[in-house]
């Protein structure tokens with residue numbers, strides 16, 4: 001099933017979250033750096049609410065975030081995938097990403113987000129995806145740029161100034177008509 005797909009990249013496996021990921025996700029969300037540019041570290045209860053939200057989207061047949069597994073050690077090192085947001089009166093699908101700081105600056109978020117972008121367009125046929133990024137979050141802006149997103153506008157999201165990066169699915173170029181061979 002496409003919604004429950006597992007994505008493979010050279011260094012990562014992106015798989016659907018499971019109930020038994022709570023310990024790993026709670027440990028990540030307790031980390032201040034992992035939670036940068038958000039609401040600060042989360043308690044286990046808050047992480048459980050997040051995990052429940054991710055799982056319920058999947059159960060409802062909606063795109064949701066993937067657990068990011070580092071092939072080198074099989075550790076769950078973060079998430080990357082689809083978040084459902086309401087931005088300036090529109091329903092949007094965001095590609096969101098967070099990784100444990102031990103894994104930053106190795107191109108891993110870009111590797112994950114690129115696979116998620118391709119899945120969005122090639123398999124799920126989403127018309128567009130966005131990323132909501134705090135203007136000071138240079139690393140996240142770079143990831144968005146590296147996967148081909150363009151800065152679309154600034155907005156206030158949940159009371160905080162954000163940049164909206166976006167990319168739309170390329171329209172399929174129709175194949176040229178078959179040569180008729182009739183002269």
Ligand SMILES: CC(C)(COP(=O)(O)OP(=O)(O)OC[C@H]1O[C@@H](n2cnc3c(N)ncnc32)[C@H](O)[C@@H]1OP(=O)(O)O)[C@@H](O)C(=O)NCCC(=O)NCCS
Pocket residue numbers: 033034035036037097098099100103104105106107108109110111132133134137138139140142143
């Ligand atoms: C944003 C985040 C996922 C990026 O992960 P990552 O695996 O380090 O990303 P990549 O290595 O693929 O790319 C990071 C890019 O930012 C650049 N970068 C990182 N910190 C930077 C800084 N302080 N100034 C300038 N560039 C910086 C890196 O050089 C790299 O760009 P390059 O390839 O052009 O050299 C990670 O930093 C993170 O989890 N941060 C906390 C959570 C977060 O902010 N999530 C995004 C919310 S919108």
